Amino acid sequence: MDSIYIKAMEIGHKNPNGISYFDLKKEIEKEIIFSNDQGSELTFIEWFIEYFYQPDQELEKNILFIARNHFSGNYNNSYESKFKKKLGAKFYIKGLTMKYYLDFQELKEARENSQRAFDLSNTSNDISRESLRISNRSFWVAVAAFVLPTLLSLILHFYKEKPATPPFDVKIIEDRTSTIQLEKENKKLKEQLFEAERLIETSKEKSK
Secondary structure: OOOHHHHHHHHHHHOOOOEEHHHHHHHHHOOOOOOOOHHHHHHHHHHHHHHEEOOOHHHHOOHHHHHHHHHHOOOOHHHHHHHHHHHHOEEEEOHHHHHHHHHHHHHHHHHHHHHHHHHHHHHHHHHHHHHHHHHHHHHHHHHHHHHHHHHHHHHHHHHHHOOOOOOOOOOOOOOOHHHHHHHHHHHHHHHHHHHHHHHHHHHHHHHO
16 A cells, blocks of 8 residues: 555646645545544645645745644644645645656556566466476376286286196096007917817817
8 A cells, every 4th residue: 555645646646736735635535544643744744845835935934834833732723724724725746746756656567567577477387387297297197008008918918828837737648558458468368278278178089
């Protein structure tokens, strides 16, 4: 919030046709609480008289002396009347005061622009950092999308080609080669025995 002095210069700038002290004070009080302290108001009146001017030299004459007596309580009806008359007249903002006000406005605008630029810079940095985080996440998502299927394929291939581990399933294959050979020899032996028995029987019959 601007001070009462900056606000007074703004009001003076907006009133090139002049404004009285009392009207100026009312305009200020619409936006800023004006101190009820008499010392503070007297200080403001001293500033007002220095930075605003009154073309009528008779009205301007002794105005500060009258204002001091007004606030000190050392005044009579004559001083009270002069106080109201002198400060009730129109005062005009001085050229130097106008320059101070315009310089202040330019400085204020420059500071506001600088603050906006700083805020925009911070916002831009925040956006950049967030974009970088998103980019990093996207990179790892892409890596995962490529690596996981490949890794899964390798795992499946590994288990598919993996040799059997104990306990093994044992399949017994019967070898009948020797059995067949024994059967043949047994049959041949039986035939020989049968032939021998037949010869013995024949020999017995002849010997009778």
